[in-house]
Every structure is written in C-alpha cells, then in structure tokens.
Amino acid sequence: MSNTPVYFHHLGISVADLDASIEWYRDKLGFVLENRHPIPAIPAEVAFVANGDLRVEMFCVPDAVALPPDRRIPNDDLRTHGNKHIALAVADVMALAADFEARGIDIVWAKRFEFGAAMFIRDNSGNLIEFIEYPAPTGQATRV
C-alpha cells in the first residue's frame, strides 16, 4: 500500500445510443448530464452523468459490437471472467423494487436472502446494476 486516498469516481460503460442512455439514467435514476465531448483517439462520443457521488461515463463507439446476450443474465455473465457489474447499497431493497416496478424499470430479479435482499436491474442497453441491502457506509476514504 502507498497510503493514497482514493474514492469511487465512476462506472465506465459502452452504449449503443448516447442520447437514449443519458435520458434513461436521468429519468430512471436521477443522473444529470455533467458534460459531453468527443474523444477522437478512441474514437468515441463520451458523456458523464452524475448523481451525488456516483457517476457513469458513457462511451459511444461507432460500429461497436452489441452487448453479448449472456451479459444480460447475472449468473450467465459470471461464466466469463472479467469486470461484471457494480452494486449499490440501499436500506430496503424490496421497497425500491416495488418503486422500480411501478416505474417500468427492467428488473431481472429481486429476492430475499439470509443476509438481506438483493436485486438486479438492466439499464436501457441491458447492462446489469445490482442493489444490495446494507447499512450506509461511513464515508471514510479508501487508501490503496
């Protein structure tokens, strides 16, 4: 360890339709557009959306390959090594699931387990996002 404070900054995702993704994260999860710009070296059109301390960086690359179908199913996704999903802590998963259902969000499943409840949803591109029941964190800096 180098004793350097680090903080979660963003999840990077690759999407098919940048406008549609900005709209989905705004309408469904309250993320606001921070900035949007091209990165010619990739090449990609890129947008940052933020909600409090969470951010999503969206890359839209011309002619990118569609999301592999197994990546839409949590257990199937795990059968290929790699970065898979982020999980967000929430006090009451089943209450949030009821709210999401009422608002037409694509819920993969929401279940109670011994440790509490968990839920997977899909964004408009099919990307998985997990919610897990957990006390609020302390807010302390992580040091790597």
Place this chain on the structure above:
Amino acid sequence: MSNTPVYFHHLGISVADLDASIEWYRDKLGFVLENRHPIPAIPAEVAFVANGDLRVEMFCVPDAVALPPDRRIPNDDLRTHGNKHIALAVADVMALAADFEARGIDIVWAKRFEFGAAMFIRDNSGNLIEFIEYPAPTGQATRV
C-alpha cells in the same frame, strides 16, 4: 426518482483463481478479506474483500471462459457494449503511477490530459481498473 439514498457498495468480478485474486487485492491495493462462501445456485465460490468504503466481490465459477483478450485493452474493450470498468478518484495520478510501477503493478498507461491525468492498471486476472485525477467527493448520499 424515488428519493432513496444509495451508496457505492462493490464491484463484482469473475476470476480464474480466487486465492490469487484475494492475495493480489490485499498485497497491491490493501483490500482485506471480509468473507468467503459458496453460492451453489450459480455455482460459484465467492469472496468479498474490502478497503474502507470500497469492496470487490469475486466470483470463481468452475470452467468459466477466460477473459476475452480485447477486455485487457481500454480502447478495444469499449468496442463491445457493456459494463467496462470502475474508475477511482485520486489527487495525484502520476505519483500513484510511480508508486505502482515501483511495486510491479501492471500499468496499461498513465497519461496527462487537459483535464488532469488518468491511468489504467490490470489486476492479476487482467481486469482493468482506472484512476482519475479529481478532487475528493463530498461524501453526500446519492439518491435514485
């Protein structure tokens, strides 16, 4: 929005060697083993490692497919839609890069840009982790 506070909880990854991954996140980034248990329904052997408010959940699934080679290269990875990587905010990316280099961490690249510096590293499985220069966040709750 349902005005529900959520907090970053963990990044889920799928790995080839659970012991080696627990060891890498401990030795390189200071993550401590929280718990380890089987999830027969997947089936997988699972470990949670934590450092402050950051956690990584590692799934080891028998006979899982190896990390696709394009997922080891940031720009190539973006050419397939999906969840790609998390990025951690740090005050001085190039100082952290020098420290990582001295400790033999696999750095993909560390570069200065107009907005500040950024760096990608690979964990022991080849999974990308980004570091980005950014002021420390406020610690406020995100509300979805």
